[in-house]
Amino acid sequence: MTETSLLKKALRSVVAGQVKAAADPYRPGWHLAPPVGLLNDPNGFIQHNGRFHLFYQWNPLACAHGAKFWGHWSSADLLHWQHEPLALAPSEAYESHGCYSGSAVTDNGQLTLIYTGNVKYPDGSRTAFQCLARENADGEFDKTGPVFNLPEGYTGHVRDPKVWRHKNHWYMVLGAQDLSLKGKVLLLRSENLSAWDLLGEIAGSGLHGLGEFGYMWECPDLFRLADNDILICCPQGLAAESDRYLNTFQSGYFVGQLDYDNATQEHGEFTELDLGFEFYAPQTTLTDDGRRLLIGWMGIPDGDEFFQPTIQNGWLHTMTCPRELTLVAGKIMQKPARELQQLRRDEQAWQGIADDCPPLDITKAETEIVTEQVFSADLGGDMTLSFDGECLRLTRKNRRTGLAEQRIWRGALHKLTVLSDASSLEIFINGGEAVMSSRYFPVLPAQLNLRGSHQITLRHWSLAECVIE
Numbered sequence: 001m002t003e004t005s006l007l008k009k010a011l012r013s014v015v016a017g018q019v020k021a022a023a024d025p026y027r028p029g030w031h032l033a034p035p036v037g038l039l040n041d042p043n044g045f046i047q048h049n050g051r052f053h054l055f056y057q058w059n060p061l062a063c064a065h066g067a068k069f070w071g072h073w074s075s076a077d078l079l080h081w082q083h084e085p086l087a088l089a090p091s092e093a094y095e096s097h098g099c100y101s102g103s104a105v106t107d108n109g110q111l112t113l114i115y116t117g118n119v120k121y122p123d124g125s126r127t128a129f130q131c132l133a134r135e136n137a138d139g140e141f142d143k144t145g146p147v148f149n150l151p152e153g154y155t156g157h158v159r160d161p162k163v164w165r166h167k168n169h170w171y172m173v174l175g176a177q178d179l180s181l182k183g184k185v186l187l188l189r190s191e192n193l194s195a196w197d198l199l200g201e202i203a204g205s206g207l208h209g210l211g212e213f214g215y216m217w218e219c220p221d222l223f224r225l226a227d228n229d230i231l232i233c234c235p236q237g238l239a240a241e242s243d244r245y246l247n248t249f250q251s252g253y254f255v256g257q258l259d260y261d262n263a264t265q266e267h268g269e270f271t272e273l274d275l276g277f278e279f280y281a282p283q284t285t286l287t288d289d290g291r292r293l294l295i296g297w298m299g300i301p302d303g304d305e306f307f308q309p310t311i312q313n314g315w316l317h318t319m320t321c322p323r324e325l326t327l328v329a330g331k332i333m334q335k336p337a338r339e340l341q342q343l344r345r346d347e348q349a350w351q352g353i354a355d356d357c358p359p360l361d362i363t364k365a366e367t368e369i370v371t372e373q374v375f376s377a378d379l380g381g382d383m384t385l386s387f388d389g390e391c392l393r394l395t396r397k398n399r400r401t402g403l404a405e406q407r408i409w410r411g412a413l414h415k416l417t418v419l420s421d422a423s424s425l426e427i428f429i430n431g432g433e434a435v436m437s438s439r440y441f442p443v444l445p446a447q448l449n450l451r452g453s454h455q456i457t458l459r460h461w462s463l464a465e466c467v468i469e
Helices: 003-022 303-307 309-313 338-343
Strands: 037-048 051-059 069-075 080-083 099-107 110-120 126-135 141-148 154-166 169-178 183-190 196-204 216-225 228-236 252-259 264-267 280-286 292-297 323-328 331-336 344-353 365-370 375-379 383-387 391-397 404-410 415-421 424-429 434-439 447-451 455-463
Touching: 003 309, 037 069, 037 110, 037 292, 051 099, 099 126, 110 141, 110 154, 126 154, 169 196, 169 228, 183 228, 196 228, 196 264, 216 280, 216 323, 228 264, 228 280, 331 338, 331 424, 338 344, 391 434, 404 434
Parallel strands: 037 099, 037 280, 099 154, 154 216, 183 216
Antiparallel strands: 037 051, 051 069, 069 080, 099 110, 110 126, 126 141, 154 169, 169 183, 169 216, 183 196, 216 228, 228 252, 252 264, 280 292, 292 323, 323 331, 344 455, 365 415, 365 455, 375 383, 375 447, 383 391, 391 404, 415 424, 424 434
C-alpha cells in the first residue's frame, strides 16, 4: 500500500474517532495516550536541539496489533506536548508488516531514526531489516532504507535497535533470537550509521552464567550510569516464580561493564524494572542537563489487554510518566521526573490513624504515604494495596477471567508515592527502590480509602492536566 493511501486511512480514522476517544472518562489527564487506536512501545526518545521528542508504536486503524506506524510527540518541558506529523508509515516492501521499534540520534545536527522494518511471508516465515529515516526541513522524515539485513545464525526475530555514540563510532544493540530459539542481545558498530558490522552477542540466554533465560529478548537499551553499563532488555519466555516474573513478558536490567573491543559484557543478576501489572518496552535518553530519563509502555503484549474498557471508545494504552534513573548500591532507583512537580495543585497534609483518614480524590493526583506499619488501601474500588509488615501486595480482578491476581514487593516499607491518573497508577516504593505500574478502571471520581490501626502521615496534591495540542 502506498504511503499516501496509508496516511489517508490514518487521517480518516483519527477524524472519525478522536471526539469519542477524547470524551472517554478514562482518558488520561497527564499521561500520553494515542488519539485513537492502539499505542505500544515508546520509540526514539531523545532531547534534540533542546526539545524532547517521543515517537511511539501506533496502529491508528484499530485497537489491534497490526502493521505499526510511528506516531510523534514533542515537548519543551515534559509537560506540554504537541502532536507532530506522523513520522513513519509502513509503505515500503522492507517494512510491509510494520515499522517496528527503534531509537533516535542526532547525526551532524540532523534528527535521525533507526527502526526495524518487519516483513512476513505467506508461508509464515519472516525477516527483518534495520532501517534509517532522516528529518527534513519540513519536520518530516525521509526514509533511506535498510542499513543492516538479517544476520546469519538468527531467525527473523531481530529487532528494536538502540543506537548511541561512543568515542569515534556509532554502536547499536539489537534484540534477537538465534536458531536454537534462545534470546540474545547483539552489538554492532558503524562509522556513519549506514554500514554496520556485527561484533557479537553481549548478553542472552545461555551466556554469562544465565542458563536458560527466554526465547527472545526485545527492546534492548544500553547506557552508562554511575560508572556502570546498564543493559535493559525484555526477555520473553521466563517462567513465573512466586514473587517475580508474574507478567506474561518481563522488563528488567543487568549491571555490568561493556567491553567494546571484545563485544562482551560481564554482568550481575537480572532485576525487574517494574513490579506492576502493566509495564513493558522501556526506553531511556540522556538529557542536556545530564539526567537519564526513562519512559515505558503501560501495557503488556498479551490477550488480557483487549479486555480494557477504553476499546469501546476506540483507543488503547498509555505511556508511563517520565522517570529519572540513578544507580545506588548496584540497583536502579526510579523517581518521577522532577518536572512533574509543576503539575501539583491544592496540597493537603494529614496525620493520624489510618482508619480515621478521610477519602482522598485520586482521579488525577499525587499521594505520599509515610508509614512502616500494616495498612491497606482501596484504590477506586478497582484495586487494593496492602502491607502486612513484610510484603506489599497490589491486588485486582483479572479483566479477562474475573479471578483475583496480585503483584508483590518484599521489604521494609518507609514511604509510598502514588501517582494516579484517570486510568493508571504508578506506585513508587521507598523513593524509587521499586515501582508498580498498572492500568486500572475505577469508579470515577476515584477515591483512596485507607484502613489500619496505626499512624500514617499523608501529603496529597491534585495534578493539573498536561496540555496536548
